[in-house]
Amino acid sequence: MTISFETLQEKTASGEIDTVLVCFPDMQGRLLGKRFHAGHFVDGGYDETHCCNYLLATDMKMATPDGYASTSWEKGYGDYVMKPDLGTLRLMPWLEGTAMVLCDILDHHTHEEVPHAPRSILKRQLRRLEAMGFEAMMATELEFFLFARSYDEIRKSGFRDLEPISGYNEDYHITQTTREEHVMRPIRNHLWNAGIPIENSKGEAETGQEELNIKYAPAMDTGDYHTIAKHAIKDISHAMGHAASFLPKWHQDKVGSSSHVHQSLWKDGSPAFYDKEDELGMSGLMKSYMAGLLKYAPDFTYFLAPYVNSYKRFQVGTFAPTRIIWSVDNRTAGFRLCGAGTKAVRVECRVGGSDINPYLAMAVQIAAGIAGIEEGLTLQPAFSGDAYQGQDGMIPSDLRDARSALLGSDMLRKALADDVVDHYARAAEVELEDFARVVTDYEIARGFEMA
Numbered sequence: 001m002t003i004s005f006e007t008l009q010e011k012t013a014s015g016e017i018d019t020v021l022v023c024f025p026d027m028q029g030r031l032l033g034k035r036f037h038a039g040h041f042v043d044g045g046y047d048e049t050h051c052c053n054y055l056l057a058t059d060m061k062m063a064t065p066d067g068y069a070s071t072s073w074e075k076g077y078g079d080y081v082m083k084p085d086l087g088t089l090r091l092m093p094w095l096e097g098t099a100m101v102l103c104d105i106l107d108h109h110t111h112e113e114v115p116h117a118p119r120s121i122l123k124r125q126l127r128r129l130e131a132m133g134f135e136a137m138m139a140t141e142l143e144f145f146l147f148a149r150s151y152d153e154i155r156k157s158g159f160r161d162l163e164p165i166s167g168y169n170e171d172y173h174i175t176q177t178t179r180e181e182h183v184m185r186p187i188r189n190h191l192w193n194a195g196i197p198i199e200n201s202k203g204e205a206e207t208g209q210e211e212l213n214i215k216y217a218p219a220m221d222t223g224d225y226h227t228i229a230k231h232a233i234k235d236i237s238h239a240m241g242h243a244a245s246f247l248p249k250w251h252q253d254k255v256g257s258s259s260h261v262h263q264s265l266w267k268d269g270s271p272a273f274y275d276k277e278d279e280l281g282m283s284g285l286m287k288s289y290m291a292g293l294l295k296y297a298p299d300f301t302y303f304l305a306p307y308v309n310s311y312k313r314f315q316v317g318t319f320a321p322t323r324i325i326w327s328v329d330n331r332t333a334g335f336r337l338c339g340a341g342t343k344a345v346r347v348e349c350r351v352g353g354s355d356i357n358p359y360l361a362m363a364v365q366i367a368a369g370i371a372g373i374e375e376g377l378t379l380q381p382a383f384s385g386d387a388y389q390g391q392d393g394m395i396p397s398d399l400r401d402a403r404s405a406l407l408g409s410d411m412l413r414k415a416l417a418d419d420v421v422d423h424y425a426r427a428a429e430v431e432l433e434d435f436a437r438v439v440t441d442y443e444i445a446r447g448f449e450m451a
């Protein structure tokens with residue numbers, strides 16, 4: 001549960017809380033913001049604070065690339081308003097005396113929501129669903145690797161000292177995951193005490209790979225849960241002397257990390273994707289929504305795989321999909337029907353990597369689903385068998401292709417607005433430009449003598 005503002009006032013007065021992290025999720029899905037003294041926050045700081053507007057036009061390394069319409073050196077990199085959403089106030093039990101709040105990002109002058117801020121993008125799609133009478137109930141899974149050594153030690157080794165915390169594939173293993181409990185137990189418990197409904201953690205299908213599952217919730221809460229959980233996983237791993245990595249593919253011989261997105265629409269508190277008369281329990285609404293996901297998957301792939309590395313994950317026989325098809329409880333397809341024939345019937349998108357920004361990944365899939373409903377699309381029969389066999393309906397193979405599909409997407413231009421699509425297409429281009437300039441280990445090893 002979140003806490004009320006009055007509870008924060010009481011805990012501040014008693015000295016139990018002295019720090020409030022005032023944060024927002026950036027384009028990369030990280031928490032950025034400031035650490036407030038709790039006394040100042042409850043005295044008036046809760047109203048609003050400010051941040052430099054380059055923070056929503058930067059890359060992983062906080063560069064200031066040109067080419068964004070929203071801000072630039074020429075425009076002087078002014079301020080945005082960070083407006084705390086007091087409904088997100090919660091304790092951060094893994095940090096002493098600390099609470100946190102998430103902010104919406106507003107224009108400094110008009111106080112309108114900044115359209116390319118991740119929470120604004122999701123809100124816009126949720127408002128469209130609300131107008132249709134629906135609520136999106138979503139869950140995102142978090143897969144990641146734990147490493148034996150700390151971030152600092154690994155960085156000092158030039159990212160070569162990458163020894164996973166375990167020595168074998170630990171998929172569903174209890175023996176090995178017991179040895180990781182000094183990290184995973186505080187992750188589950190601290191997040192639970194922060195009001196995040198943790199379901200479970202489990203070993204995943206690679207050495208040192210873990211998965212954390214959080215109970216499905218209204219989509220905005222799911223975005224917040226994912227973002228805070230990812231942050232906590234890094235914080236707690238670091239405190240234990242380990243590194244946790246959400247890089248989707250850290251080694252070509254290892255399985256990658258994904259972030260599957262489970263989706264269902266509800267109406268008046270009941271699952272609108274369920275029809276007990278249907279063979280698989282799928283309502284007509286669900287079929288059209290899924291048909292929209294399939295039709296527009298190339299358009300939105302960028303938001304499920306936003307970096308050069310993200311595309312290295314899509315390899316045959318690794319549980320990461322390669323094709324845009326759907327199937328019933330089949331982990332080789334891009335879209336998997338889960339909970340068939342029950343009220344929990346839902347679609348799981350398996351395309352996204354562990355580097356997704358959850359707000360963006362959910363927003364663009366809701367937009368595609370709405371398009372499917374509005375266009376009255378028909379869902380093709382489910383695929384069965386090994387989806388890795390076959391060459392049709394491939395997921396865009398690299399960031400360049402995904403960016404082109406994004407730029408050319410009339411559906412996303414209509415749903416998100418032109419300036420938002422152009423903003424993120426520029427973000428993709430920045431990644432491509434940066435990578436194009438770098439000489440990699442691969443090129444040197446391949447060509448140093450042999451070229």
Ligand code: ADP
Pocket residue numbers: 137138139140199213214215216262263264271343344345346
């Ligand atoms: P998996 O085998 O992929 O791990 P799980 O049964 O553990 O699947 O469920 C994965 C996620 O699906 C969980 O986070 C769960 O809360 C979520 N989920 C369950 N029911 C629904 C639903 N109706 N809509 C969206 N997500 C749901």
